[in-house]
Amino acid sequence: SLSDRLTATFKNLRGKGRLSEADVDATVREIRRALLDADVAVPVVRDFAARIRERALGAEVSGALNPSQQIVKIVNEELQGILGGETRRLRLAKNPPTVIMLAGLQGAGKTTLAGKLGKWLKAQGHSPLLVAADLQRPNAVTQLQVVGQRAGVAVFAPHPGIQSEFEAPTGNPVAVARDGVAEARAKLHDVVIVDTAGRLGVDAEMMQQAADIRAAVNPDEVLFVIDAMIGQDAVNTAKAFEEGVDFTGVVLSKLDGDARGGAALSVASVTGRPVMFASTGEGLDDFELFHPDRMASRILDMGDVLTLIEQAEQSWDKDEAARMAKKFADQEDFTLEDFLAQMQQIRKMGSMKKMLMMMPGAAQFRQQLEQFDEREIDRVEAIVRSMTPHERVAPKIINGSRRARIARGSGVHVSEVNGLLERFGQAQKMMRKMAQGGGIPGMPGIPG
Ligand code: GDP
Ligand code: MG
Missing domain, CATH: 3.40.50.300 (P-loop containing nucleotide triphosphate hydrolases)
Known part of the structure; x- marks a missing residue:
């Protein structure tokens, strides 16, 4: 579906500050394909794609949206513009019938x-x-x-x-x-x-x-x-x-x-x-x-929020899950490295947050979506990166002076290092339980 393809395109667009011609072209190509799949007439698709391209290239860089989100917004606006912003009601005659x-x-x-x-x-x-x-x-x-x-x-x-x-x-x-x-x-x-x-x-x-x-x-x-x-x-x-x-x-x-x-x-x-x-x-x-609005979603094949959520869940790498399963089977302990790997999986979902929020029906998932804070994950990553390999596998040795060193190295306050170690401790406990009970009940360690 278009959501799959755009998500793939968006991954490349992430982090770029502006809409480059190549970014726009890649995205517009996917939009064009989606419209043709929906059986929109070829000349209509051609005009539409050209207009999207022009608007996207000329678009002011928004502080709130990343480039990909910006293009989706433009596409949605244009689609609704053509389909009519609001449903047109029947015109009733002044003098019936x-x-x-x-x-x-x-x-x-x-x-x-x-x-x-x-x-x-x-x-x-x-x-x-x-x-x-x-x-x-x-x-x-x-x-x-x-x-x-x-x-x-x-x-x-x-x-x-x-x-x-x-x-x-x-x-x-x-x-x-x-x-x-x-x-x-x-x-x-x-x-x-x-x-x-x-x-x-x-x-x-x-x-x-x-x-x-x-x-x-x-x-x-x-x-x-x-x-x-x-x-x-x-x-x-x-x-x-x-x-x-x-x-x-x-x-x-x-x-x-x-x-x-x-x-x-x-x-x-x-x-x-x-x-x-x-x-x-x-x-x-x-x-x-x-x-x-519903028709715009249907034509673009993007309205299915559940599909998108599913994708987000799938971005929990199958490899990563398999690696974890093996660790449990081998009775190995859950380390800070693993914790960081999990965080990075969560980041993959976080990057979809704003896009997900734009989808019709997203309101009901808003609370869950709000929980993903990408900057928080950046901080966690910085903290773990500031630890020595030995500290990552044996966090028990991280005493006060080590905490201060890690905080300095990662540019955060010591209390954040403490917070992370505490969350890690909880995640580790949960992982041990899971290792005994089997199964992965969700995403341990999501910062609250
Ligand atoms: P007309 O020739 O334009 O008057 O078309 P009809 O009203 O006779 O409909 C032709 C066929 O399409 C009939 O078998 C209808 O039952 C069927 N039909 C009409 N509207 C719909 C619809 O929205 N969905 C489906 N599945 N069939 C429809
Ligand atoms: Mg008839």
Whole structure:
């Protein structure tokens, strides 16, 4: 995942004070790969990467963030900028009914969405009417009627009850749409959702029909429904609908599948239209407002805090763990050298702290994360380095004058040397217990 790759890149970036061109390029390369993996359209990726590069190179060096964190911040800002900073709400008409028209390819999820949207609006106190203006496919009208019934929402259809399931209903979809809106006005429905026909590919006749329906009902919102699995085709399809019908917002459907949602970025980037809703399953409740921040994480594949925590834990070297296990087996004692090695393992996690803190959901781990203080580990390292090899394996010999010498050598106060030796003593005790009981219960010796 991108988190893995960025963590690797970040290791190289750590400690550098500014963003060099090579640092930026290495990071941007990983971002570009992640976007392509998420099926973001190639030209969109190209533009995006170029913008990130430019911003990262021009960025003021921040005191609070290291270079890698700074780049992640920029990427996140840019992604959210394109996806929309906040979810755009439905625009309701001043004079009801509000007319919402659905457009998109066949199978995109329009009819299902009509039911979901209807149910959702009804739950908010609206009284929606679904209008069956897809007269292209056999069964299309019945499908909407079934969906409406499940949603508990009224449906306006051209020939109620007499449609054969093998024949497309007859009639003029533009007239049906217009009549549907008139019906809503007459029956005091405050929202009308107009379902329309789609084709498997973009087609001039279908596009003209959708444009005619739009002209006839003058909708407040035209929602372009697009299958999240569509991948690289998202851009062409979105452009065709933008030119053919134009739309005010996007609905990303089938987000319950494997798709990382790159289509959202492609469509939003190419059309500048906001993604407003996400459809996440076949059920009527599998529907939610689109959250740009969550989508940014999903596209970058970085939102999974647990994965990152896991990685941090894995940075406890397998070799180191094996070495420890052998020491226990051989009944050797735990030395200050071992203690230092542990500290260095902990530092590997500490270096991820700020990055982890930026991740959505990090709040719940904040307390644990706060405990890692890298400077503390630096001091521990300095102290241990100031000891002689003999002192490191036999800390009992470290008397008052040795403590003073070690403190001078490492530039700390004697009390810090005392504190370290005390923590070490506790860690050693714990390690002995573990040697008897087996297993490693965590990270002994984490400075508090
Ligand atoms: P339309 O041709 O645009 O009206 O598309 P439909 O609403 O008929 O949906 C086509 C198929 O996709 C149906 O089998 C739906 O059950 C399914 N579908 C629609 N939305 C979703 C979704 O968000 N997730 C999944 N998994 N399936 C969906
Ligand atoms: Mg349909």
